Amino acid sequence: MTTEAIGLRDDPDAVLVVRDLHCSYRTATGPVHAVRGISFDIRPGETLGLVGESGCGKTTTGRAILQLPPGTSGSITFEGRELQGLRTRAMRVVRSGLQMIFQDALSSFNPRRRVVDIIGEGLRLRGVPRRDRRAQVAASLDQVGMNIDIVGDRRPHEFSGGQNQRIAIARALALEPRLMVCDEPVASLDVSVQARVLNVLLKVRKRNDLSLLFISHDLAVVRVLSDRVAVMHRGRIVEIGSADAVYETPRHPYTRILLESVPVINESERRAATVGPTPVDETWREVDHALVQVGEDHFAALGDPIQEPATRRSRATR
Amino acid sequence: MSTTPLVEMRRLRLDLETEAGTAHILRDVDLTVPRGATVGVVGESGSGKSMMLRCLLGVAPARSTITGSIGFDGEDLLALTAERRRKLIGSRVGVVFQNPMTSLNPVVPVARQMGEAVRFHQGFSKQKARALSIDLLGQVGIVNPERRIDDYPHQFSGGMRQRVMIAMALTGEPELLIADEATTALDVTVQKSILDLLQRLQGERSMSLVLVSHNLGVVAGRADEVTVMYGGRVVESGPARQIFENAAHPYTQALLRAIPRLDAVPKQPLPAMRGLPPSVYDPTLPPDEADRRDLERWMSDQREDDDDN
Amino acid sequence: MSAPATTAVSVARPRRPARRGRIGFWVGLVWLSVLALGAIFADVIPGLPGPSEIFGPIGSQPDLSIGGLLGTDMIGRSNLSRILHGARISLVLAVCATAIALAIGVTIGMLGGYYRGWLEGIANFAATSLAAVPPLLLLLAIVAAIGASLFGITVALGLVMTNTYIRLTIGAVISNANREYVLAAKALGSGGPTVMVREILPNLIGVLGAMIPITMSIVIVAEGSLSFLGYGIPAPTPSWGGMIAAGADVIRKLPIVIMAPVATLFLTVYSFNALGRYLGARTDIRDTQL
Numbered sequence: 041m042t043t044e045a046i047g048l049r050d051d052p053d054a055v056l057v058v059r060d061l062h063c064s065y066r067t068a069t070g071p072v073h074a075v076r077g078i079s080f081d082i083r084p085g086e087t088l089g090l091v092g093e094s095g096c097g098k099t100t101t102g103r104a105i106l107q108l109p110p111g112t113s114g115s116i117t118f119e120g121r122e123l124q125g126l127r128t129r130a131m132r133v134v135r136s137g138l139q140m141i142f143q144d145a146l147s148s149f150n151p152r153r154r155v156v157d158i159i160g161e162g163l164r165l166r167g168v169p170r171r172d173r174r175a176q177v178a179a180s181l182d183q184v185g186m187n188i189d190i191v192g193d194r195r196p197h198e199f200s201g202g203q204n205q206r207i208a209i210a211r212a213l214a215l216e217p218r219l220m221v222c223d224e225p226v227a228s229l230d231v232s233v234q235a236r237v238l239n240v241l242l243k244v245r246k247r248n249d250l251s252l253l254f255i256s257h258d259l260a261v262v263r264v265l266s267d268r269v270a271v272m273h274r275g276r277i278v279e280i281g282s283a284d285a286v287y288e289t290p291r292h293p294y295t296r297i298l299l300e301s302v303p304v305i306n307e308s309e310r311r312a313a314t315v316g317p318t319p320v321d322e323t324w325r326e327v328d329h330a331l332v333q334v335g336e337d338h339f340a341a342l343g344d345p346i347q348e349p350a351t352r353r354s355r356a357t358r
Numbered sequence: 359m360s361t362t363p364l365v366e367m368r369r370l371r372l373d374l375e376t377e378a379g380t381a382h383i384l385r386d387v388d389l390t391v392p393r394g395a396t397v398g399v400v401g402e403s404g405s406g407k408s409m410m411l412r413c414l415l416g417v418a419p420a421r422s423t424i425t426g427s428i429g430f431d432g433e434d435l436l437a438l439t440a441e442r443r444r445k446l447i448g449s450r451v452g453v454v455f456q457n458p459m460t461s462l463n464p465v466v467p468v469a470r471q472m473g474e475a476v477r478f479h480q481g482f483s484k485q486k487a488r489a490l491s492i493d494l495l496g497q498v499g500i501v502n503p504e505r506r507i508d509d510y511p512h513q514f515s516g517g518m519r520q521r522v523m524i525a526m527a528l529t530g531e532p533e534l535l536i537a538d539e540a541t542t543a544l545d546v547t548v549q550k551s552i553l554d555l556l557q558r559l560q561g562e563r564s565m566s567l568v569l570v571s572h573n574l575g576v577v578a579g580r581a582d583e584v585t586v587m588y589g590g591r592v593v594e595s596g597p598a599r600q601i602f603e604n605a606a607h608p609y610t611q612a613l614l615r616a617i618p619r620l621d622a623v624p625k626q627p628l629p630a631m632r633g634l635p636p637s638v639y640d641p642t643l644p645p646d647e648a649d650r651r652d653l654e655r656w657m658s659d660q661r662e663d664d665d666d667n
Numbered sequence: 668m669s670a671p672a673t674t675a676v677s678v679a680r681p682r683r684p685a686r687r688g689r690i691g692f693w694v695g696l697v698w699l700s701v702l703a704l705g706a707i708f709a710d711v712i713p714g715l716p717g718p719s720e721i722f723g724p725i726g727s728q729p730d731l732s733i734g735g736l737l738g739t740d741m742i743g744r745s746n747l748s749r750i751l752h753g754a755r756i757s758l759v760l761a762v763c764a765t766a767i768a769l770a771i772g773v774t775i776g777m778l779g780g781y782y783r784g785w786l787e788g789i790a791n792f793a794a795t796s797l798a799a800v801p802p803l804l805l806l807l808a809i810v811a812a813i814g815a816s817l818f819g820i821t822v823a824l825g826l827v828m829t830n831t832y833i834r835l836t837i838g839a840v841i842s843n844a845n846r847e848y849v850l851a852a853k854a855l856g857s858g859g860p861t862v863m864v865r866e867i868l869p870n871l872i873g874v875l876g877a878m879i880p881i882t883m884s885i886v887i888v889a890e891g892s893l894s895f896l897g898y899g900i901p902a903p904t905p906s907w908g909g910m911i912a913a914g915a916d917v918i919r920k921l922p923i924v925i926m927a928p929v930a931t932l933f934l935t936v937y938s939f940n941a942l943g944r945y946l947g948a949r950t951d952i953r954d955t956q957l
Contacts (some may be wrong), residue, residue, distance in 0.1 A: 081509075093545035106854055128858070135856040148847040152869050162855035202510040214853070230402035230572060235616040235628040242627055257546060264628065284625060301550040302620060303575030305602055307622040349687075 046083050046331045047280050047339040054117075055219050055251045056082040057103065061114035063100045067223055074100040075111065076275035076328070082219065087245065087252040089266030089283065089300070091259055096272040098255045102221045106140055107131055119218060136166065136302065139212035143224035145204035151194040156192035162215045182212040183247065184240050202233030206240055213244060219251045226261060238264055241317075259302050263287060268337070271295045276328055281338030291340035293324055364475050364534055364566045365391035365414070366429035372409055372590075373423045383422070385591045387464040390583075391534065396567040396597065398559060401587035402613075407570050410587070411538055415453065416443050433531075449479040449530025456539040458519035462511040468495075469507040472526055479530035499555060515526030517548035524555065528563075535560065536568045540578060553580060574617060578602055586610050692945035695938030702935065706754035716745045718752040718905045726921045738912075739913050740919050740924045749905040756906045760821055760890055761883040767825025768882060772832025773868075773875065779833075780840025781863050790833055797830035806880070806889065806896060815951045816899060819894065831878065839874050843867045873947060880943030884936040891932060907932050 050056065063075035075097040090098045107123055111307065115155040116123040118138060123131065128159045142148045149158050159180055160173045178188040184206040196204055205225055212220055224242070226234040238261065246250060256262050262269060263283060270280040271294065279292040290296045304310060323345070330343030372384035384406045391397045401407040408547050412418050414428055416435065431450075434449040435443050463471060472491040475484055482490065488507070495503035498521040511519055527535060537556055541568060543550040552571075557580060560567040572664045577584060578598065585595035586607070594607040605611045615629040709715065714733035716722040719742040722734050729738040737746035779790025797805070809823035843849065844867065852866045887907070893899040893917075894908025907928040914925030 093547060103850075108850055108853055132856045133856065135854060138854075140851070140854050142847050142851065144847065148851040150848045150852070150866055150869070161852065161857075165856045165861070187489055211855075213849075231574075231616050232402060233614060234617075238618070239627040242625060258618075260620050260622070263622050263624060264618045264626075266624065287620065297547060297621070302545045303553075303573060304580065304620055305547070305575055305578045305617065306612065309577065328380070330492075 046062075046079075046333065047277065051082075051083055051336070052083065054081045055084050055119060056253070056313075057115070057117040058101075059115040059117075060103070061101065061104060061111045061116065063097065063104050063111045065112075074275055075104065075127075075350060076274070077114070078270075078277045080277065080280060082251045082253060084218070084251055085245075085249045086268065087195060087254055087266045089262035089269040090253060090255045090272060091257065091262050091269060092272035093257060093298075097275040098272050099223055100266045101272075102140065102223045102253060102255050105219075105221055106135075106138055107282045123225075126219040128135070136162065136215040137218045139215060139217040140221040140223065141205070141208045141212055141225050141354065143227050145208040145225075146196050146203065148208060149204070151196060152160050154193050154195055156188060158196070159207065159211045159214050162211065166215070171220075176214055177210075183213055183244055186210065200233070201229050202237055205229065207235050209237075209240060209244060213248065216347070217250065219253065221253045221255070223255045224257070227256065227258065234261070241265065258297060259287075260304070264326075271298065277331070278324070278341040279328075279339065280331070281335065281340075285335050285338040289335070289338075291338070318346050318349075361393070362432060363390045363429075364393045364431060364569060365389065365568075367410070367414070368425075368427045368429070369427035370410065370413060372406075372413060372418060372423065372429065374419060375421045375423075382464055383590050384413070386426075387587070387590075387592050389592070390584055391566050391568060392566050392583075393533075393566055394560075394584045395568065396557070396580055398581030398584040399570045399587065400572065400574050400577055400584065402572050404589065405587040406590040407587050409590075410502070411453075411536060411570060414536075415451065416440060450531060450532050451534045451536065452527030452532035453536045453538060454520065454523045454527050454540040456542050458516065458523045459511065461523055464511050464586065467508050467510055468522055470516075472503070472507070472522075472529065475526050475529040491525070494528055495522065496560070497528075498522070498525045499551075500525075515548075516544055517552060519554065520544065520548075524552075524559070528559070530564075532565060534568065535567045536570065538570045538658070539572070540569075542571065542573070549556060549576070574602075574614065586613070676814065688947065691937075691941035695941035695945075698934050698938045698940070702745045702931075703758065705751045706758060709755070710753040712751075715748050715751070718749045719744060719903045721747075722748075727922075728919075729923065730766050733894065734881050735943060737927045738921075739922045740913070741921060746910075746924060746927050749910060750907070750927055753907045753910060753928065754931070754935075755904040756817065756904065757887045757890065757932075759817070761886050761939075763821045764886045765879055765882045768828035769875070769879070770834050772824075772829040772905035773836045773871070775829075775867070776833045776836025777840055777863055779861065779919060780837040781844055781867070787837065790837055794830040794833035794837075794911055795824070797833075802827050802889070803892070806893060810893075810898060817900060817904075820890065823826070824889055827889075828886065833883070835853075835874060835878060836871060839871050840867055843870055855930065875907065878937035878942055883939045886935060896908065 045160050048059065055225070057078045058081070061075055061079070062073070062077055063282070064071050064073045066072075078097075078101065080088060090101065092098050103109065105116055105118075105123075107116075107126070109238065114124065118134060123134065126134070126176055131211070153161075156174065159177045160168075162174055163173045174188070174220055177192070179192065180311065181188045181346070186203070186206060191203075191207070196207070208225075218302065223240075226237050229237060242265065244250065254262060254265050266283045269279060269283045269286045270277050271292065273294050279286055279290065279295045286295060287299070290299055299310060303309070324341065328346045329341040330346055331339045331341050332343040334340050334342065367387060367389040370384055370387040370389075371382070374381045374383050378394065385408070387410055389397070389399070389410070390459065399407050399410070409418070413424060414435070418424055424436060430447055433446060435481060436445070438446065462468070469488060469491060472494070473484065475488040476487040476490050477484070480487075480490075492503045495507060500506055500518060500521055506514075506574075511522070514522060523540075524535075535556070540556075541552050544552065553576065556567060556569075559565070564595055571577055581598045583596065584598045584601045586593050586609070588609050594601060594605060594610045599609065602614070604613060612629070618628060693731065696911045705712070710717075716734045723739045723743055725739065725743050727735060727739045729736055734745040734748065737750065740746055740749070776788045779787040800808075801881055804896055805827050806820075806823050810819050811828060813819035813822060840863075849862060849866055852862050857866070890899055890906060891908030891911055894906050895912040897912070899908050900906045910928040911932075912924055914921070914928065918925050
């Protein structure tokens, strides 16, 4: 399926390269193909926003990158190293370079642990001795605007959602990762808190030259953070390119529908152009189309229909 | 049609007894819902908007003290007995909540749940109730309602479940429809279709519509009037256009600035707000004084140097 | 639907003290301490005769002498002394049998619940098999095999209680293994055993802790039943169950002989339960304090 390589920029320095990734899993009612052949790459210091509605496969993609669980087929290369099929022990070594933050930060913490232990856990697993750990934990917390002496001995349930999310970011940073997968990190936060967490991410990203895979259903949030954007629908990428291109001149009908549906304060925020080629009306909902280049660093699934060999259509995963 | 507002809430105060002291959940909340209009109530968590609704619906928590007045079609709900209140607003107010899975009984087919609601409000026979239910399901956009009515809630998608909830809320032919974070858990395209549906129904039935949300975008462009709540108080209210284009209160202004925009200059820090909604646990201060001090404190927080921003 | 004013407070609220069960806790603690001390020092309490010593007249009423505090039984032995010596048996039994059940049950349950697949199958099979046999029969069978000594009965009781812990652990591990904090731990680099011991196990303490006093109580009563049936700790070592069995014969004439062990048994079981309930409530980390 070399057509899947369309949309990949051939950059030898890329931190992450995903090629033709498929993720399926078994349920009581048959196999569910959550991800059906997607490809993208992320460069150092770059943020790729992965947007789509529930069931599109974006969360599954994020987890597959961390191999938790691995994808069913395809290739995931991190810093040049193939992750798919990597043995557990070898994967654990790679792990520190790849971190993740979740939508509900609180549930990603062991409720019985203190903050300082939560953040230091990764360091402990790496063999960093206790006294050095505290200093590194303090540095991590400092990056997210928190003071270890004030928050270190507390437990997660004593903090608000936004504070917990910052603690989660600090935990990820402690291992000095190259890439961080953010799975809807601000979805359940109030607007005011969301803004603070996003600002923390912006700052932290710049300072550490961190690459981000930012998964979200909120297009406005993604706009703030992302250099490039990929739109997923039913397990496939229907549009991918630079954020400016996708937001200002969306080509795929689904992208346009998404942009049109976002509730905005002022209609003027929506600058989506509506000109440009589209495939035959509505068939894109049922049939997969190949990605074609529609601009410099801009690709959309407007090409010929793809015949998937005996693959069941992806169903919503929830 | 009378021009008195359908709902007129005046100086509503709710105090709740807790182990940590008396919590002033709502402080002097005023809210007006004109007939046939759409009112948006926006606020973050802890703003009190849910509590305010509960007062209106008569389901405020036990051990709470409520003062003020809630006028519904001229009558003060707080002055009525629970029985009278239920009779008065029972079929005249419909509510749609956030999570349709927990609002609908998962083990009962939709037909029975809706049928019960219809017969409760209108006293029809079973067949008539079923026919009306099918009709309502069709009105809210469910395809093949005569087949789907016998399905269970889990056989509907999230958006469709919400439509079922809306249909149920309409069974009493309400004059007021309240949507309490009704679209928060839904995908953005589904959210749009539900909001469009609510607006259409409102127009068709000349209902008043109250949209409660923490998402200002949901309210913008759909509400005639907007009330902004923060820390149990109303900080600003007025015509929607005015609020969104020319907000007067610093909190509203800060809130609007903090919302990420679709046309944002990417990678610029958002003008975030510092601090959290004020604690509602200071029993020593009279509400007005607490008001002023909280606002002062909040505003000075904003001015502090903050390395997060 | 946020509850009022429980969101958006960044300073920790003082935790609400568990008011429920405080009295029971203290009553239980006092009773168990007294009992334990009495059992440990039973041999050296001045004036307390040995459990088999014929100390006074048959069936005397409780008087103010130490030996005769609870009267004598039908052979003239001091009831108090027999109760205290019996307590040794019962308490040792309770602790050791529960420990056996915990050790075996949690291990099997954890492995089965974490790795799933055929390991879970084995764990379930073990639990179901143990549960399928009527406990009394199982007890008797094991005792017959190993011998009716303290060791044998302890092992037997421990094995009988194991299936509860297997089931409890499997369920708790499965529900915890999918929680995000486990995923996060794996993302940080934790391997299987590390995750099981450091992440999941501590979160089982609440669930298991609630079960432990119950198990202890059941074990003590079960020993009593065994003795009552004649299959318990062999005479002359006193045990509460044995005393109850013997006392049943003379219940009309010497009611104290049976009442004393019954009351002691009751108080002890109550104490274990009260302790367990109170401690369970205290150590439960709740997330409602957001």
